[in-house]
Amino acid sequence: MLQITGLNKIFSPGTVNERLALEDINLHLLPGDYVTLIGGNGAGKSTLLNVISGVHRQDSGSIYLDGKRIDHLPEHRRAADLGRVFQDPLMGTAADMEIQENLALAALRGKPRGLAWGVSAQDKALFHQRLAELDLDLQDRMATKVRMLSGGQRQALTLLMAILKTPKLLLLDEHTAALDPKTARKVLELSDHFISSMKLTCLMVTHNMRDAIQHGNRLIMMSQGRIILDVEGEQKKNLTVEQLVQMFSLRSGEELVNDRMMLG
Amino acid sequence: MEYVLLNALSLGLIWSIMTMGVYITYRVLDVADLSVEGTITLGAAVCARLMDLGLNPYLSLLLCLAAGALAGLVTGLLHTKLRIPALLSGILTMIALYSVNLKIMGVANLPLLRIPTVFSMVGGLLGLSKALATILLSGVLALGLAFALYWFFGTQIGSAIRATGNNPHMVRAQGVNTDTTLILGLMLSNALVAFSGGLIAQDQGFADVQMGIGAIVIGLASLIIGEVVLGQRHFMARLISLIIGAILYRLIIAMVLRMGMPADDLKLFTAITVALALSLPRLQTLWAKNGASARGGK
Numbered sequence: 001m002l003q004i005t006g007l008n009k010i011f012s013p014g015t016v017n018e019r020l021a022l023e024d025i026n027l028h029l030l031p032g033d034y035v036t037l038i039g040g041n042g043a044g045k046s047t048l049l050n051v052i053s054g055v056h057r058q059d060s061g062s063i064y065l066d067g068k069r070i071d072h073l074p075e076h077r078r079a080a081d082l083g084r085v086f087q088d089p090l091m092g093t094a095a096d097m098e099i100q101e102n103l104a105l106a107a108l109r110g111k112p113r114g115l116a117w118g119v120s121a122q123d124k125a126l127f128h129q130r131l132a133e134l135d136l137d138l139q140d141r142m143a144t145k146v147r148m149l150s151g152g153q154r155q156a157l158t159l160l161m162a163i164l165k166t167p168k169l170l171l172l173d174e175h176t177a178a179l180d181p182k183t184a185r186k187v188l189e190l191s192d193h194f195i196s197s198m199k200l201t202c203l204m205v206t207h208n209m210r211d212a213i214q215h216g217n218r219l220i221m222m223s224q225g226r227i228i229l230d231v232e233g234e235q236k237k238n239l240t241v242e243q244l245v246q247m248f249s250l251r252s253g254e255e256l257v258n259d260r261m262m263l264g
Numbered sequence: 265m266e267y268v269l270l271n272a273l274s275l276g277l278i279w280s281i282m283t284m285g286v287y288i289t290y291r292v293l294d295v296a297d298l299s300v301e302g303t304i305t306l307g308a309a310v311c312a313r314l315m316d317l318g319l320n321p322y323l324s325l326l327l328c329l330a331a332g333a334l335a336g337l338v339t340g341l342l343h344t345k346l347r348i349p350a351l352l353s354g355i356l357t358m359i360a361l362y363s364v365n366l367k368i369m370g371v372a373n374l375p376l377l378r379i380p381t382v383f384s385m386v387g388g389l390l391g392l393s394k395a396l397a398t399i400l401l402s403g404v405l406a407l408g409l410a411f412a413l414y415w416f417f418g419t420q421i422g423s424a425i426r427a428t429g430n431n432p433h434m435v436r437a438q439g440v441n442t443d444t445t446l447i448l449g450l451m452l453s454n455a456l457v458a459f460s461g462g463l464i465a466q467d468q469g470f471a472d473v474q475m476g477i478g479a480i481v482i483g484l485a486s487l488i489i490g491e492v493v494l495g496q497r498h499f500m501a502r503l504i505s506l507i508i509g510a511i512l513y514r515l516i517i518a519m520v521l522r523m524g525m526p527a528d529d530l531k532l533f534t535a536i537t538v539a540l541a542l543s544l545p546r547l548q549t550l551w552a553k554n555g556a557s558a559r560g561g562k
Contacts, residue, residue, distance in 0.1 A: 075436045092434055105427055118422065
């Protein structure tokens, strides 16, 4: 589904701030793969997602999505096939617009927009039904401005917007990191629900080792712009947090790990 | 006194269309666009020159829309494609338009002597005085445009433009080119401002190359007065509040002039009023802090 080959990205090349953000990334995701991506600060996790989605342009390498080369396309053109949820709950929605208006924007992702009315009666019925799946009672508040919602509600809404039009690849960038533990669990459960029921291919960045082990069928670890660990199936299922920490030190030559990653 | 009120009403209605343009950039797109200082004169210049050449005054007004949209396109391209900050892009367009407007008019002040205007034509048709005809026609135009904007910003494209001002990041993630939505918004805004400029020229009977100076501040003052009076509610109410704000602004100006303020001080007065209104949220937090420390905080 996703085929990344020889991907390199350098920030601020030729200056004192030059930083190798991605180094020779090769990654192949099969349809239905649910990959958790873990690593320390500055490991390149978010950069990888941003290069896939077109926020940043790679220096070299190629990205194919479902057989189509996308690495030369601008961000808004790639969006047709990508669903994205960001770490900051404020980033995925338009605060001064209604819940249903936000959903209507997402329902047209990658399609031409015209002079038809933004939210049709048909849309409303669909949104009501999909919002009910979130189990947050948002379906009865569809005309509420998103500004009035809590961070968790906004993140759940962003998730729904990301999958409303089925994406070929779902990119979750630490989308639960800014939420309190209970809300984070709820949003993560919702993510699992949509990914399994819609058979989505997903790349999820997380800081939380336990989440990385418990969710998805494959785990990738990054350090200093490189992929240093890639496990799947039974081997991944049987991992423990302690083993992960050991593997990290062994392979990256660095001492892990901040408390947030250990305990989170 | 009655004349003063009627004059404030007709001026307010004509300038409310310009205020709608300022609202689209300042509130909807979250961009301070200074090109309007040039486009309001551009509208007046295009309208006066075309009428001077013998073109129908209604058709001349329609062409003002096109001229304004073109100016908005220039600002939009400078900002999005050449990555010049929005404020500077607007200033560049504004300055360039000064020369363009002089070229269009050929003189610094182009009078419309004995040329029928849309207002005199409507007045003649309905047997109304020029003052009443001006109020009637500009009122119908302002309300009509408010409804048109309400419809447009409810459409798929209009929603994408509103969202761009709110959160461009999210809009790109939903597959919309934010360069396009920004340019569309700037074109629409400047088209309205130039249209308003054309009406001003027809109302006052001349176009003057200096007439745009301070227009942005008048637009902002009207916008803020409207928000203070009607609050930030439903979108249609906000559009109507722009009309009410523009009329109230003219009434306030008429009042302070009658109270003896020299007309030369008008722009200073307006600028101070807008500065105060814009700093109100900040002043309120400062007062709240001072209040808290006065009550025994550290």
